[in-house]
Amino acid sequence: MPTSSTVRPMTPATVWLARGRHAEGAAEDVLRRSLEQRKRSQAIDDFLELPETETGTEAGTEAAPAERVFQARWRVDETVTVRARIGVTPGPDGGQDWILVAEAEQPWDDDWPSPAVLFWPEEPDVAWDRDGVAGLSLREINPLPQDDKETRRLFRNAVRGGWHIHVVVHEAMTTDDRGRVPLARWLPPGLRHRVVEHRAAPQQHRGLNWALRDLGVQVPRGGAVVLPGTPAPDGYAAEDFSVRAVFLDGTEPTDLVDAVTRYAALPRPLPDGAENALTALREDWHLLTLQEELERQRGLVAMYAEALEAMTKSRDLYREAAERAHEALAAYQESAEAAPVRQQSSDTPMASPLQQLTRTFERFKGRSSS
CATH class of the missing domain: 1.20.5 (Single alpha-helices involved in coiled-coils or other helix-helix interfaces)
Structure with a gap:
């Protein structure tokens, strides 16, 4: 099983992080309209769009993609202030990658609203909720590929970087509409846009566990497991985050929700690229009262x-x-002019x-x- 990193700084308890890709259209226009609506409804106190900046270059290299930055501030539990920043940059396939970091004045509570839905609209037809690496959905179920090697490659790439919590569910039998309810529906608000749900069909159980060997975990038939990620957080043990049975009948999967919640509470290193975003939030804050x-x-x-x-x-x-x-x-x-010229003894310095x-x-x- 992958071991956790001791090199990167740990994620502060006050910080909420998410990353994704906006698939089509101008993300800044979507964000601007959404934030204006949130301000009118008083879901946020205020927001600010910063001038377009370049993400930094070195001499002799090409300019980095320009970053569009929005800052927003709101309160939770009436008195706790949250400051948040989202940076949007052009992606390699025509989409736009975004990183969102929020920090509260006290340790983060997953029952607070998700910062993602205070920046982005909640309408399902706005495609902002895609994982930037594998194009997976952050709000819906992601069926596994039919090819086992492709599934193995998917997991290897998806868990890298430590941004999302990946959950794999195996269907013991083909489900109806009641069994197609995404796990995100049952999670606390603060986890709904940090979890990627993978779903394996009944006949994929053997190939699924073959694909997971590199990660050191296995999925029980008809059960689920929370993947360790790369690096794995301190305190992760596969048996503690494996669920023997998940009943896909439309009822809340209590054991699985508990496993995901406990995993999210583990201390973890900052994901790749998150340290720069957190530093920018703290040191380049412009939205002042x-x-x-x-x-x-x-x-x-x-x-x-x-x-x-x-x-x-x-x-x-x-x-x-x-x-x-x-x-x-x-x-x-004065002394030089008044003093007579005389021979001084070498052993009596003055x-x-x-x-x-x-x-x-x-x-x-x-x-x-x-």
């Missing part, structure tokens, strides 16, 4: 005052040193005015460095 803007201006005033005080102190030290140097130089000149001048500069150097 009036109080936050006032505090920001006060902080700038305090910083400038401190810098001015340091400059004034440094100027005073230099001026004092210059005065002492002039005094020492004048004393040296402090000359020049040495006094040197010592004056040394004392100033020591004071300025402190």
